[in-house]
Amino acid sequence: MSIRVLVTGPKMKTVKVETILQVFDNIDELPAEAASLMENAKQARLKAYAPYSNFSVGAALLLDNGQVVTGSNQENASYPSGLCAERTAIFYAGAQFPQAKIIRMAIIAGSNLSETSSPIPPCGACRQSIAEYEIKQVAPIEIYFMGETGKVIKSKSLANLLPLMFDKSFL
Numbered sequence: 001m002s003i004r005v006l007v008t009g010p011k012m013k014t015v016k017v018e019t020i021l022q023v024f025d026n027i028d029e030l031p032a033e034a035a036s037l038m039e040n041a042k043q044a045r046l047k048a049y050a051p052y053s054n055f056s057v058g059a060a061l062l063l064d065n066g067q068v069v070t071g072s073n074q075e076n077a078s079y080p081s082g083l084c085a086e087r088t089a090i091f092y093a094g095a096q097f098p099q100a101k102i103i104r105m106a107i108i109a110g111s112n113l114s115e116t117s118s119p120i121p122p123c124g125a126c127r128q129s130i131a132e133y134e135i136k137q138v139a140p141i142e143i144y145f146m147g148e149t150g151k152v153i154k155s156k157s158l159a160n161l162l163p164l165m166f167d168k169s170f171l
């Protein structure tokens, strides 16, 4: 994310917030390590528990100790008690490997009822949660996301996906 000043007036500026992403035509175009992590996410998606939304999501994290940690969305009859795949995975990584840094995250998502071919980005709450770990480790987390098929989008960091993020510096 970058912020550029477009217009400067006497009492205010107009700024442009820019996010630069890379778009790959399909999973086969990814660098080998990212493709392999996306395969892990795909396997994790099969373990989603999504009887209410019928929308299954898988997430996989590669840690700098070589571990791959995965998660899937876990729903609940009391809807807000469920958890997204990305947070299931990242909280598990934080709980099990608190010293490890997260190198990248791969996310694959789609409806169980029809094929989803557009890339599905992580929700706002997941972005906020991932941001915490990116700040904690003082190193970017690459994010790759896709639908069941089709294009894959890469962001070089979480911060790039969450302009004007709220973080500990404001506390």
Ligand code: THU
Binding pocket: 050, 053, 055, 056, 057, 072, 073, 074, 075, 082, 083, 084, 085, 086, 121, 122, 123, 126
């Ligand atoms: N979901 C995720 O797992 N990750 C996201 O980033 C967006 C949504 C899940 C939550 C819920 O189980 C289902 O997808 C529909 O919202």
